[in-house]
Amino acid sequence: MTRFLIGRLGQSLLLLWIVSVVGFAILHLAPGGPMSQFAESGNMTQADMDRMAEQLGLNRPLPVQYAQWLTNIVAGDWGVSYRDQQPVLRIIFSHLGATFELMLTSTVIAIFIGVWVGVLGAVWRYSLFDSVATIFAMVALSIPTFWFGLVVIWYFSIELGWLPAGSRMTPGDGSFANRFHHLIGPALVLALVSTAIWSRYMRSSMLDVINQDYIRTARSKGISEWRILTRHALRNALLPMITILGLQLPNLLSGALVTETVFSWPGMGRLFLDSINYRDYPTVMGILMFTAILVLIGNLIADILYGLADPRIGGRAR
Amino acid sequence: MSTAEPKPAAPPVLQVSDLEITFNTRAGPVRAVRDVNFQIAKGETLAIVGESGSGKSVTSLAMLRLLPGAPFCKVSGQVLLSHEGRQTDLVTCSADDMRAIRGRHASIVFQEPMTSLNPVHTAGTQIAESIRRHIGLGQRAAMERAIELLDLVGIPDPRRRAASFPHEMSGGMRQRVMIALALACDPSLLIADEPTTALDVTIQAQIIELMKDIQARTDLAIIFITHNLGVVADVADKVMVMYAGSPVETAPVADLFERPLMPYTRGLLQSVPRITFSASRGQPLPAIRGTVPSPLALPQGCSFGPRCDWFLSGTCDADTPLLQPVQRGHDVRCHRCETILKELAIQ
Amino acid sequence: MSNATLAPAAPRIRLFQSPALRRFLRHRLAVIGTITILTMVLLVVIGPWLMPFEPTSTNIRNRFLPPFDSTHLLGTDPLGRDTLTRLLHAGRISLAVGFAVMILSMAIGIFVGTVAGFYGGALGAALMRFVDAMLCFPPIFLLLAISALINPSVISIIILISAASWMEIARVVEAQVRSLKERDYTVAAEALGARDRRIILREILPNAVAPIVVAATLNVANAILAESYISFLGFGVQPPTPSWGNMLQDAQGYLRSAPWLAIIPGIAITLAVTSFNFIGDGLRDALDPRMENR
Ligand SMILES: Nc1ncnc2c1ncn2[C@@H]1O[C@H](COP(=O)(O)OP(=O)(O)OP(=O)(O)O)[C@@H](O)[C@H]1O
Numbered sequence: 001m002t003r004f005l006i007g008r009l010g011q012s013l014l015l016l017w018i019v020s021v022v023g024f025a026i027l028h029l030a031p032g033g034p035m036s037q038f039a040e041s042g043n044m045t046q047a048d049m050d051r052m053a054e055q056l057g058l059n060r061p062l063p064v065q066y067a068q069w070l071t072n073i074v075a076g077d078w079g080v081s082y083r084d085q086q087p088v089l090r091i092i093f094s095h096l097g098a099t100f101e102l103m104l105t106s107t108v109i110a111i112f113i114g115v116w117v118g119v120l121g122a123v124w125r126y127s128l129f130d131s132v133a134t135i136f137a138m139v140a141l142s143i144p145t146f147w148f149g150l151v152v153i154w155y156f157s158i159e160l161g162w163l164p165a166g167s168r169m170t171p172g173d174g175s176f177a178n179r180f181h182h183l184i185g186p187a188l189v190l191a192l193v194s195t196a197i198w199s200r201y202m203r204s205s206m207l208d209v210i211n212q213d214y215i216r217t218a219r220s221k222g223i224s225e226w227r228i229l230t231r232h233a234l235r236n237a238l239l240p241m242i243t244i245l246g247l248q249l250p251n252l253l254s255g256a257l258v259t260e261t262v263f264s265w266p267g268m269g270r271l272f273l274d275s276i277n278y279r280d281y282p283t284v285m286g287i288l289m290f291t292a293i294l295v296l297i298g299n300l301i302a303d304i305l306y307g308l309a310d311p312r313i314g315g316r317a318r
Numbered sequence: 319m320s321t322a323e324p325k326p327a328a329p330p331v332l333q334v335s336d337l338e339i340t341f342n343t344r345a346g347p348v349r350a351v352r353d354v355n356f357q358i359a360k361g362e363t364l365a366i367v368g369e370s371g372s373g374k375s376v377t378s379l380a381m382l383r384l385l386p387g388a389p390f391c392k393v394s395g396q397v398l399l400s401h402e403g404r405q406t407d408l409v410t411c412s413a414d415d416m417r418a419i420r421g422r423h424a425s426i427v428f429q430e431p432m433t434s435l436n437p438v439h440t441a442g443t444q445i446a447e448s449i450r451r452h453i454g455l456g457q458r459a460a461m462e463r464a465i466e467l468l469d470l471v472g473i474p475d476p477r478r479r480a481a482s483f484p485h486e487m488s489g490g491m492r493q494r495v496m497i498a499l500a501l502a503c504d505p506s507l508l509i510a511d512e513p514t515t516a517l518d519v520t521i522q523a524q525i526i527e528l529m530k531d532i533q534a535r536t537d538l539a540i541i542f543i544t545h546n547l548g549v550v551a552d553v554a555d556k557v558m559v560m561y562a563g564s565p566v567e568t569a570p571v572a573d574l575f576e577r578p579l580m581p582y583t584r585g586l587l588q589s590v591p592r593i594t595f596s597a598s599r600g601q602p603l604p605a606i607r608g609t610v611p612s613p614l615a616l617p618q619g620c621s622f623g624p625r626c627d628w629f630l631s632g633t634c635d636a637d638t639p640l641l642q643p644v645q646r647g648h649d650v651r652c653h654r655c656e657t658i659l660k661e662l663a664i665q
Numbered sequence: 666m667s668n669a670t671l672a673p674a675a676p677r678i679r680l681f682q683s684p685a686l687r688r689f690l691r692h693r694l695a696v697i698g699t700i701t702i703l704t705m706v707l708l709v710v711i712g713p714w715l716m717p718f719e720p721t722s723t724n725i726r727n728r729f730l731p732p733f734d735s736t737h738l739l740g741t742d743p744l745g746r747d748t749l750t751r752l753l754h755a756g757r758i759s760l761a762v763g764f765a766v767m768i769l770s771m772a773i774g775i776f777v778g779t780v781a782g783f784y785g786g787a788l789g790a791a792l793m794r795f796v797d798a799m800l801c802f803p804p805i806f807l808l809l810a811i812s813a814l815i816n817p818s819v820i821s822i823i824i825l826i827s828a829a830s831w832m833e834i835a836r837v838v839e840a841q842v843r844s845l846k847e848r849d850y851t852v853a854a855e856a857l858g859a860r861d862r863r864i865i866l867r868e869i870l871p872n873a874v875a876p877i878v879v880a881a882t883l884n885v886a887n888a889i890l891a892e893s894y895i896s897f898l899g900f901g902v903q904p905p906t907p908s909w910g911n912m913l914q915d916a917q918g919y920l921r922s923a924p925w926l927a928i929i930p931g932i933a934i935t936l937a938v939t940s941f942n943f944i945g946d947g948l949r950d951a952l953d954p955r956m957e958n959r
Pocket residue numbers: 341343348350368369370371372373374375376377613
């Protein structure tokens with residue numbers, strides 16, 4: 001287990017380094033680079049801009065700049081937002097809670113529904129339920145999240161008036177009920193795609209498992225089908241899902257960005273989009289790096305959890 | 319295992335009549351097994367032998383209704399199991415009755431010890447689960463019983479092993495766990511589907527000794543499926559030889575080895591100096607020319623006809639021979655067995 | 666006799682005579698998807714010529730007409746432009762972006778995947794770690810960050826989306842090439858001294874066609890989605906050029922008064938993407954019979 005952990009940690013660090021190079025390259029190799037915002041703002045002369053570049057160290061050789069940038073990143077100095085002059089990292093953290101709240105809720109919904117739809121689809125393979133679930137999942141995977149959000153707002157907020165049309169709470173009312181009411185719409189919208197993904201993966205994982213010899217052994221013991229499903233099949237079928245949880249993180253974050261935009265949800269995705277609109281590059285680049293790191297950490301945690309959950313990897317062996 | 323003393327006239331533990339198994343495949347229905355008839359009494363061991371694909375595993379799975387369900391597979395015939403003074407037909411009984419019997423009165427040990435145990439549960443838990451289901455012991459007591467069973471099947475340090483996961487054990491040890499699992503509720507019938515094929519020779523011998531030992535103590539009826547004629551001679555009271563999905567000869571073990579009548583059995587036994595016969599399908603046995611026919615395209619008449627040295631055209635390819643008694647307890651499915659008997663008498 | 670004729674012929678997948686086509690046609694959803702896509706392509710190609718309106722011609726008196734109006738079948742938008750006309754023109758852009766991205770990201774993905782899989786070693790490892798790193802970035806974040814740095818146009822959008830979506834194909838190709846490389850016929854060709862390029866083009870890639878085709882189909886679906894996302898967020902195809910995504914951007918503000926403006930383009934996107942996903946599913950079953958039972 002320790003060896004497995006160290007190996008996995010090493011891999012993640014290597015990836016992290018490549019991610020940093022890519023992030024830096026995006027920032028600098030795009031036409032205009034970090035200076036383009038000033039050019040576009042239009043009220044600066046070339047001389048002003050040269051001076052600015054000098055100050056920001058932008059006229060030094062790229063490797064030197066990269067080294068400086070990386071040192072700063074590692075030291076927690078992610079730059080200062082142009083927009084509100086606050087440290088980027090602090091701004092990101094102040095928006096993280098809302099995003100996590102949304103992602104977590106929708107993941108719980110998606111896992112709960114997706115797992116059961118997948119399991120039943122596998123158990124009742126080729127049944128009407130299975131076909132309908134398959135078609136639903138394929139369509140759900142193809143619906144643009146933002147459009148689904150608009151439809152939900154139109155129908156449930158405007159037509160029926162059941163749900164608020166956006167934001168995290170009614171100003172001045174931070175009660176749990178109020179927050180929950182606001183959370184329902186965006187969480188369901190974000191859960192749609194994940195639910196479809198979970199049901200697909202779960203179905204195929206479950207199909208693998210229920211054809212295994214040990215399921216036949218369980219059956220030969222005379223225990224009930226329900227117990228075979230829950231005690232013997234589900235546990236094994238869920239194991240690979242832990243990895244899926246990590247692998248889906250980039251898509252989940254992307255979905256969160258769009259959902260937050262549609263529902264005016266004050267999370268990291270909204271912040272990202274606002275920062276882009278404001279040409280607030282330090283924040284944009286900060287969030288981009290931050291999400292990549294989040295994905296890396298998420299995958300690392302997923303692998304560790306997998307190691308702990310699967311007795312063949314964790315435990316005393318090895 | 320064979321005991322000379324006469325057995326009391328209790329009903330047989332298991333009585334199988336006209337068992338037939340059909341798979342619905344893409345290529346159409348495949349009758350994988352048919353005309354299976356046998357019975358087995360307390361303390362008796364029936365060995366089923368036959369080449370790969372002859373339907374041994376399918377037969378054993380069908381007896382406990384462990385084959386895939388209705389649209390994929392159809393089982394007909396009668397499988398009467400005696401338990402607690404009653405007889406239940408395992409082909410037609412309700413799913414609940416079936417579950418109450420599985421693992422309690424009839425259990426099975428599979429061919430593949432490496433994959434037959436659940437990787438995420440400990441050996442002890444998996445045994446205890448069966449005990450709790452059928453005997454209604456509590457968690458603690460069931461685990462104690464599981465540890466006793468692990469001891470019984472000769473696993474050293476059973477208390478520690480009960481807490482081990484399958485991947486921490488060798489193949490032989492896993493098969494012992496499987497046997498412990500099968501014996502957990504003191505069944506009257508044990509089906510062992512090639513329990514030793516996947517193991518190496520010394521372990522094989524140990525497992526077989528173990529089963530003989532347990533049978534001597536508990537009067538268990540055992541159906542022992544194997545490729546290995548040496549093992550048959552060692553463990554069996556009766557032998558059933560299967561070819562292309564149906565039994566072609568059943569006889570007490572001594573009779574079969576001394577006086578095999580069906581040409582297929584004779585071929586098998588001629589290859590015996592090497593004891594194990596060819597395990598892979600499609601590979602001809604050394605003493606028998608040709609290959610096993612596909613269950614999709616069985617020859618007309620006797621399914622062994624095209625490979626048989628005694629083949630008589632007009633007889634053997636006309637209609638399917640029936641399994642008929644030739645001597646006491648010795649049944650043969652062959653049109654020519656009278657002739658064969660006579661020639662044997664001359665020799 | 667030349668060396669080439671000595672090399673054992675690699676088994677190829679013949680799309681048009683094989684059981685693969687039959688299996689594909691048996692996949693009902695895939696057939697429906699194919700028909701839908703063909704119809705959509707036909708509509709967006711010839712449809713705009715048949716329409717009496719221009720996608721950009723405004724009409725202040727006919728604003729916000731609801732669908733099923735006598736002259737405007739799908740109604741009009743806040744500027745009185747005909748929704749159906751715009752939908753067809755937008756479809757041209759959106760579908761074209763989808764196909765173009767597929768071609769471009771296939772080119773990148775196949776190149777990177779082949780080089781990494783065929784040569785392996787440090788080069789292969791480095792390339793594949795780069796792929797892993799790229800996949801750490803959430804796609805929409807990556808797309809938006811880059812598109813914020815450049816001036817969006819249809820061409821730059823295509824390049825951008827391709828740059829963010831070639832990695833999956835590279836992975837598929839790398840895995841295929843690595844396993845195919847060890848097979849007998851490539852070893853034989855290698856033993857006969859065939860050159861790398863020849864082995865790759867003649868022996869390896871033709872055998873990796875099945876998973877590449879499937880990945881490419883799903884790539885079109887994802888590209889159409891990606892275009893709609895970034896156009897919706899305002900960093901993709903820029904008005905007045907209509908795309909399905911930016912039609913929705915306009916519509917967001919009129920959810921209350923003219924919900925159809927939001928509903929119609931979304932249905933078009935969903936229909937196109939679902940169809941490609943169905944086709945991909947059907948192709949997977951058709952080209953890889955082992956998967957058929959899944
Ligand atoms: N699920 C199934 N669908 C269709 N045919 C099957 C299925 N399972 C088994 N068969 C067929 O039933 C026949 C008997 O198979 P079985 O596994 O019983 O052979 P066996 O005698 O146990 O062989 P082995 O010695 O290799 O274990 C084979 O011809 C096989 O093709």
